[in-house]
Amino acid sequence: MFDANGDGADDRAFADRCKDDRHHFRIIVSPEDAADLTDLREYTRDLVRQMEADLGTRLEWIAVDHWNTDNPHVHLLVRGVDDQGGRPRYQPGVYQPQSALARRGTGLCRTRPQARA
Structure with missing residues (x-):
């Protein structure tokens, strides 16, 4: 287990x-070429900082990295409260900068066409 402060997070x-949070967010961080990253944990910390x-x-947040599959990945659990005790407000497009982070880390970023309603 790891978090923003280091590799010995207390789960x-x-x-x-x-325990009393109304919400939490579960995110799987799975860069396309995660095995080629220098440090998947630091990549995750960079992602959360962004x-x-x-x-x-x-x-x-707290996370665990898995290397037991063909696709190394991280399970990231984020509390559903902001630094003021309120609920974080996620806006459309918030995760677009993560694509840029992925390109910096691996040089790759494939996008999928979005479905139209």
Whole structure:
């Protein structure tokens, strides 16, 4: 387990802080060429720092990385409260900068066509 502060995150303490939260967000971070990244944990920290900048609030989170499949990935759990105790407001397009982060890390970014209603 890891978080913003290091690789020894206390999952029980995090769970205790979350027990009364109304919401939480589960995100799977799976860069296309994760195996080629220098440090998947630091990549995840960079991703969350960008999310915090986009949202204008600090986020409390914990994560675990998995290397037991053909596609290394991270399970990221973000508390559903902002740094003021309110609910974070996610706006459309918030995750677009993450594509730029992926290109910086791996040089690759394939986009999928969006479905039209």
